Amino acid sequence: MISLASDMTDRKGQHARGWLFYDAECEFCTGIARLLVGPMKRRDLALAPLQDPRVGMLLGLSPAELRRAIRFVLADGKHYVGADAVLAVARELWWARPLVWLAKFPGMLELMGVGYRWVAERRRCPAEHCSSDEGASSI
Secondary structure (H helix, E strand, O other): OOOHHHHHHHHHOOOOOEEEEEOOOOHHHHHHHHHHHHHHHHOOEEEEEOOOHHHHHHHOOOHHHHOOOOEEEEOOOOEEEOHHHHHHHHHHOHHHHHHHHHHOOOOHHHHHHHHHHHHHHHOOOOOOOOOOOOOOOOO
């Protein structure tokens, strides 16, 4: 298997401890990504769009599967999806750590997962990418 971290760092000229992959076709997602670029760079983390053709190949996922949720992949191979990715990134950013502490309370992790899916299903995306029966399902 190809190492995601080494392939992405070798080809993009960046050396990162991890990568947050977001849906670049989602306005909400790209807005969040813009806010995170600086803080993540200071922590030696990088962002890249899920639409990069190498991402699906390296993770072994179809484009449709990729767009279902954000993904955070560390150089050591740990892979987080959806709300778990949000929490993994929160562990890296001091100002977001209260989310991690909150997730430790009984039932909060499940509630965060429900909240993530609720937002993901209601995010805005171009009509050609979201059909009414499939819904918009990624952040």
